[in-house]
Amino acid sequence: MIESTTFLVVLSALFLSVAMAIIRVIKGPTAPDRIVGLDTINTIVIVGMVIFGYSTNSVIYIDVAIVYALLSFISTLFIAKYLEGGEF
Amino acid sequence: MIAFIVTTILCFITYLLFTTGSGTDLGIWSYEEIIFGIVLSAIVGLIAGKIFVKKDFRMANPVRWLTFIAYVIGPFFAGVVKANIDVAYRVITGKINPGIVKISPGLKTDLGITMLANSITLTPGTLSVDIDEDKNDLYIHWINVKKEALQKKPVDCKYVCGNFPKWIRRIAE
Amino acid sequence: MLSGIFDIIILVSLSIGVFFNFLAGVGLLRFPDVYTRLHAGTKCTTFGSIFLCGSIILIGLRAWFFSYEGLTQTDGSTLAIHTAGALFAILLTNPTGAHALARAAHRSGVKPVGAVIDDLEGKPAKKTTSKKKEAEK
Numbered sequence: 001m002i003e004s005t006t007f008l009v010v011l012s013a014l015f016l017s018v019a020m021a022i023i024r025v026i027k028g029p030t031a032p033d034r035i036v037g038l039d040t041i042n043t044i045v046i047v048g049m050v051i052f053g054y055s056t057n058s059v060i061y062i063d064v065a066i067v068y069a070l071l072s073f074i075s076t077l078f079i080a081k082y083l084e085g086g087e088f
Numbered sequence: 089m090i091a092f093i094v095t096t097i098l099c100f101i102t103y104l105l106f107t108t109g110s111g112t113d114l115g116i117w118s119y120e121e122i123i124f125g126i127v128l129s130a131i132v133g134l135i136a137g138k139i140f141v142k143k144d145f146r147m148a149n150p151v152r153w154l155t156f157i158a159y160v161i162g163p164f165f166a167g168v169v170k171a172n173i174d175v176a177y178r179v180i181t182g183k184i185n186p187g188i189v190k191i192s193p194g195l196k197t198d199l200g201i202t203m204l205a206n207s208i209t210l211t212p213g214t215l216s217v218d219i220d221e222d223k224n225d226l227y228i229h230w231i232n233v234k235k236e237a238l239q240k241k242p243v244d245c246k247y248v249c250g251n252f253p254k255w256i257r258r259i260a261e
Numbered sequence: 262m263l264s265g266i267f268d269i270i271i272l273v274s275l276s277i278g279v280f281f282n283f284l285a286g287v288g289l290l291r292f293p294d295v296y297t298r299l300h301a302g303t304k305c306t307t308f309g310s311i312f313l314c315g316s317i318i319l320i321g322l323r324a325w326f327f328s329y330e331g332l333t334q335t336d337g338s339t340l341a342i343h344t345a346g347a348l349f350a351i352l353l354t355n356p357t358g359a360h361a362l363a364r365a366a367h368r369s370g371v372k373p374v375g376a377v378i379d380d381l382e383g384k385p386a387k388k389t390t391s392k393k394k395e396a397e398k
Contacts, residue, residue: 002268002320006275010313013279020286024298032295032366039358040285040302043351047282047310050347054317054340062343066350073354080358080365105342109335116335172281172308175300179288184297186373209356210307215299217363229296229363229373 007055014048035079042072091141096133098140100125152259159255167211167250174212178231187233188217192225193253200260201226207256208249267323271316278312281305294374295366303359307351314348 021044024037046065053061103125104117111118178184195201201224205216208228218227228248288301321344324337332340 002271006272010275010279013283017283017286020290021302024289030295030366030371032362032369032371033298035362036295036298036302037289039362040289040306043306043310043355044282044285046347046351047278047306047313050314050317050344054320054344057336059336059339059343062340062347065347066343069347069350069354073350073358076358077361080361083365084368106346108342109339116338168304168308168311171304175288175304176281176284179284179291179301179305182291184292186294186297188367188373205360206356209359210304213300215296215303215363216360217296217367229300231297231300 004055007051010051011048011055014044014051018044018048031083035076035083038079039072039076042068042076046072091137092133095137095140096129099129099132103129155255156259159259163250163252163255164207164211167207167252171210171212183232185232186229188227188229189233189248190225190227191248192223193249195224195253195256195261197260200256203260204249204252204256207252211249211252214248267319271319274312274316274319278309278316281309281312285309295371296363296373299359299363303355307355310348310351314344314351317344318348 018041021037021040025034025041028034028037046069049061049065049068053059053065104122107121107125108116110116110121113119114122193201193204195204201219205219205226208214208216208226213231215229215231216226217229219225220227230248234247282305285301285305288305289298292298292301318341320332321337321339321341324332325334325341326337
């Protein structure tokens with residue numbers, strides 16, 4: 001039996017890496033740097049949602065994570081297109 | 089018509105997978121979910137059928153799917169593991185020697201070049217930056233450029249992506 | 262006995278996943294330019310997600326087949342299948358997004374820092390008509 005505090009530790013470690021990515025988003029000298037940080041945050045948040053959904057026994061969070069993954073992908077593509085300067 | 093049917097069936101299978109455990113009427117599904125799933129899959133099939141199924145049916149061959157699964161489990165996953173140990177080493181020590189190189193893998197189809205670009209991004213020390221769409225050449229950002237690879241231009245594939253192009257030619261072409 | 266082995270596998274894969282996700286954050290802070298940061302931010306998070314989601318899938322499969330305490334069989338199957346869906350979405354979208362970002366960075370004029378060679382330098386950014394971004398693996 002795995003204690004639920006294990007998942008609490010996992011979630012706080014994930015939060016620490018999100019915090020480092022946020023520092024990159026704030027500091028980042030150019031716009032692409034900030035977007036790279038944002039993309040990393042998105043992936044970590046998806047995994048965090050999956051783990052949170054299991055540890056609180058609410059599977060609905062995992063469905064939200066799937067939709068969030070697809071939407072964040074589309075937003076990354078749009079921002080990349082905008083940085084390129086092309087027409088949509 | 090065949091595009092509509094194939095897309096609808098694939099959508100419906102996905103819908104059934106995601107609604108397992110919704111009831112006890114039909115096995116582990118409830119009537120409501122199944123009826124709604126059929127309606128939804130038909131709508132998606134109408135809209136997306138023409139995009140999803142193209143003229144040629146090369147990829148409908150099960151041998152290609154099995155080769156793809158073998159590729160993902162075998163060389164691809166080994167490459168991902170090696171890539172992460174490599175990146176971990178570089179994060180901790182900070183030793184980098186980057187550069188952007190050009191390779192011409194000689195793949196012809198869109199699907200093949202997409203798969204190769206995605207594989208390259210997840211495997212050791214490389215990241216695909218741009219595609220020359222006329223000749224299907226790839227521009228790769230390489231985190232640790234080897235001296236001996238730069239003597240020939242475009243750079244030989246075996247330094248950048250090993251034998252991935254051979255596998256992908258077997259899967260997609 | 263069997264349950265103990267499962268617990269150990271799950272704990273090990275959880276710690277591998279957390280370690281690599283943490284490394285992604287460190288890499289984002291330490292590397293000097295966009296491209297190397299993309300290396301850290303894409304590879305490490307994808308690998309970490311494989312292991313973290315894999316441990317949750319393992320928990321779901323165990324509940325599905327052995328009806329483990331606290332979770333019913335239905336819960337287990339839902340957990341395993343939905344987590345596999347989320348993992349599949351991550352695996353499909355992450356490298357494609359990284360490619361789009363790298364291309365956008367190069368076309369908006371960011372040079373790789375300390376590059377020994379740049380084959381792409383000076384090529385005019387062509388207006389492409391067909392987009393090869395959809396990852397139809």
